[in-house]
Amino acid sequence: MNWNATNCDDFSNNTNPFSGSNYSNINTFNFGSTATRIPAYLCYNLSSLTSLTITYSVTSIGSYAFNLCGGLTKIYAALNPDRVQLGLKVFEGVSYNTCNLHVQENHW
Secondary structure (H helix, E strand, C coil): CEECCCCCCCCCCCCCCCCCHHHCCCCEEEECCCCCEECCCCCCCCCCCCEEEECCCCCEECCCCCCCCCCCCEEEECCCCCCCEECCCCCCCCCCCCCEEEECCCCC
16 A cells, blocks of 8 residues: 555544455555645554665654554664654554564665
8 A cells, every 4th residue: 555645634433444354455655745734643553564664755644644654564664863752652562573674774
């Protein structure tokens, strides 16, 4: 799944766009270079998700965006920690024992 939305409202755990069995085959989520904000609850409880790529253009990740994504094993990030705002419990339910974080260096 590729996400290039530039201005998207937050979702809730009842309205996240990728809930339900219709999206159980999404295993990769890539945020394009035009994405600046990851909405709250975007991938909430998307257990099929295994890989996530977040580009440098992202400056805000909403609460619970990847909460309960227990299948997540790889996160590729080109983020500047000084300019990214994180919401509440963004990665709660993702195991630090099985998920690897790959940070692209010298991007800022």
